[in-house]
Amino acid sequence: MWAVLSAPGRRHGGWDAAEFFASGARHVAALMKTAEELGLPARREAALDFGCGVGRLTRPLAEYFDSCIGLDISESMIAQARAWHRDCPGCRFEVNTSGNLLAFTDASFDLVYSRYVLQHLPSADHLRSYVREFLRVLRPQGLAAFQIPRRIPLAHRIQPGRRVYRLLRSLGLSERLLLERLELNPMRMGFLAEGEVTRIVAEAGCRVIKVDGKSDLETTYYTARS
Numbered sequence: 257m258w259a260v261l262s263a264p265g266r267r268h269g270g271w272d273a274a275e276f277f278a279s280g281a282r283h284v285a286a287l288m289k290t291a292e293e294l295g296l297p298a299r300r301e302a303a304l305d306f307g308c309g310v311g312r313l314t315r316p317l318a319e320y321f322d323s324c325i326g327l328d329i330s331e332s333m334i335a336q337a338r339a340w341h342r343d344c345p346g347c348r349f350e351v352n353t354s355g356n357l358l359a360f361t362d363a364s365f366d367l368v369y370s371r372y373v374l375q376h377l378p379s380a381d382h383l384r385s386y387v388r389e390f391l392r393v394l395r396p397q398g399l400a401a402f403q404i405p406r407r408i409p410l411a412h413r414i415q416p417g418r419r420v421y422r423l424l425r426s427l428g429l430s431e432r433l434l435l436e437r438l439e440l441n442p443m444r445m446g447f448l449a450e451g452e453v454t455r456i457v458a459e460a461g462c463r464v465i466k467v468d469g470k471s472d473l474e475t476t477y478y479t480a481r482s
Contacts, residue, residue, distance in 0.1 A: 273340075280312035287369065288320055291399055294465060296480055297366040298397035304365045306390070306402075307373025311337035311347065318346030321367065327352040355382070357389040364393045368400040371476070375405050375446055383448050384456055391460040391481065400462075400479045405447035407472040453477055 291297065300321045305314040308326030310333055318324040326349045328334050337349040352359070368390045374383050383404060390400045450467065457464050457479050466478035 277312060277315070277340075281316040283371075284313055284316035284320070287401065290466070290468075290478065291367070291401075294399065294478060294480075296397065296399040296465075297395070299366045299395070302365045303367040303369065304360075304393065306368065306370040306386070308337060308349065309333050311341050311349065313369065313371070314347050314349070315341050315344050317367070317369065318344055322346065323348065325350060327357075329353050356385065357393050360393045362392055363395045363398075366395055366398045368394055368398070368402070370402040372403065374402060375473075377446060380446055380448060383446055384452075387448075387453065387456050388460055391457065391462045391479065394462070394479075394481050396481050398481055401476060402479075403474065403476045404453060405445065405473045406450045406453075406469070406475045408445055408447045447472075450475065 301323070303317045303321040303324040305311075305317055305324055305326040308314045308328050309330075311326050314324050314326035314337065323346050326334075326337060326347065328337070328349070329352060331351050334349045334351050337347075341347045341349070350359075370386075370390070374386060377383055377386065387402065387404075390402060394400050450469075454464050457477070462479050462481045464477055464479050468474075468476040468478070
């Protein structure tokens with residue numbers, strides 16, 4: 257759970273499951289309030305939760321849509337999601353390691369959502385590619401909302417903890433020791449400037465209709481296909 261929502265004091269099993277999933281329900285309620293203000297999506301048939309982890313957002317999204325698919329690169333996360341949400345018929349969880357969304361045809365989803373995911377992809381090219389994929393699978397009158405940092409301070413770009421983690425792993429130290437005892441982790445932080453995101457969206461024949469910029473790290477783009 258901490259890998260999904262890295263809140264202070266929640267490391268090493270510090271999350272209570274009920275509290276963790278309740279935070280997801282509150283977040284989706286706020287998302288859908290914004291969606292209603294924007295008047296999108298026009299339909300509520302299918303939603304995609306990209307980088308779903310253990311389904312913190314997938315399950316509450318399924319309360320607003322006929323079905324919601326959660327995708328994640330981690331087999332263990334998907335296994336946990338399936339176990340926790342087996343009683344939710346509107347949820348489906350799939351492992352996606354392809355680097356794209358070609359398993360889905362164009363215009364498959366009314367809502368595409370991603371939060372705290374794109375920033376951890378291996379490179380800026382991966383970020384650009386997935387933004388294009390989100391818009392490809394978005395239906396007309398649909399809504400794609402995704403969070404990407406628009407700037408990262410230089411001190412955070414260096415990411416010394418990640419570099420030390422990789423070095424010590426290469427020397428044979430155990431993953432558990434590094435994660436739990438030394439509290440290092442390999443997560444990368446990437447970003448795209450706001451102007452570049454706007455350009456990619458326009459090139460895909462879509463438009464940015466709202467930018468929620470609480471901070472450079474918390475920037476969320478709400479985009480639509482006319």
